[in-house]
Amino acid sequence: MTDDIELLPAGRPEQLMVLLHGRGQDAAAMLPLARALRREFAHAALLLPQDLLPADGPAEDLVARVAAALPRLLRWVRDAQQRLGATPQSTALVGFGEGATMALEAASADDGIAGRVIAFGGGYAALPAQAPALTTLHFLHGEADALHPVAEARRTLEHLGVLHGDATLDIARGVGHEVHPALVDCAIHRLTHHIPHRTWREALGALPAAAAGGCRDDGVTD
Template identity: 45%
Template sequence: MDPRTAIDYLPASGSPELLFLLFHGVGGQPYDMSPLMDRLAAEYPRAALVALPAPDAFDGVPGGGTGGQWFSIREIHEHNRPLRVAAAMPGFVQVVRAQQQRFGIDWPHTALVGFSQGAIMALEAVQQEPQLAGRVLGFSGRFARLPEHAPVDTTVHLLHGLKDTVVPPGPVVDAARRLVALGGDVTADVLPDIGHELHPLLVERAIDQLRSFLPKRAWREALGEAPVQNRVASSRELGRGGTPE
């Protein structure tokens, strides 16, 4: 399969109500996100799901992948990672906006879903671009640097393996604590015995968070419109107040 080709999953009929945009890891390709796409499509049949290819060919170490990259990891370290992410961000945001326009889906009903380097881009995108997505699901990724603010009306779901040696979980936990301190909407799940992978247990945990986590915006709207009743968020409320290297 051509690593430069996007993969679309669309509703069987009618216009989509939600939009999930998926971003693969460094050296990977859209097809790598298929197991997660299958699970999301089963849970949200009225959603459009698009796995997108990274814009540049992988230039890293031999054997590290034959696909693409969102930014180069050659000689990467803590100080130059934010600069590389920032340089790649305008094109990344443009792709997100183009897909929203394609389907006529607004930002609260858009979820960004990334793995590894794709998660880095998705997480940093909502830091740098207001009203880009209602939810972000970051699998085995991290922020390029500790967040300086919490994105407004965007829910961030961090999902990681405790045995991940490629992107260790420490920075993820630190970022979750920072977002909580900043008043953001964030969940963080670090599961044992999982390495750097899009593990089925992480996928199911993400589905659980999408089903059950009601964002602050939804609570604010409910309080302003009607008496609040205790209930679990439905799949149709994915976009209310939010959602998804």
């Protein structure tokens, strides 16, 4: 297992991205994604913490295990923001599998801790009673993901739509449970092109619902 990994810019970072690995992985597993993000966001600080996941246990106990692990993750993110001078709205929580679950649940437990959540192949431990008002949620899913079926991601998006959440879903055809390059491209597209609905609300006084679509606006990416 590795220690925490940090990829820092030369000067003060303009963004903070926290990459949370999946179950059975370590921080180094997120390095290919971190390098892809660094090419697009050269002035971002990319932090890859080691093992902020829930403790091992039965799947039916996931809600309780996530709740027990969340305080440590929230403290870790707040400490990193303070240390690097990063604002919550310039922070993105990026997770894979159970790392995605932790990122999503963190945004629910502390609304506004991050401006974006990027969830690769993962979902909530339990669907939220309300959507975060200050965080945009981007779900990236493989159509052939057997561990977290894409049908669950679609149901989650529908649920968030009912709650007037700001969320997107991109699905990669023929991709399983992995951080596939096609999904990485979708994540970068969302980070660089999606205007948060809270920004539209401020400008127009409207409240759009969550929207499904591919990163090329065609529902599914090849």
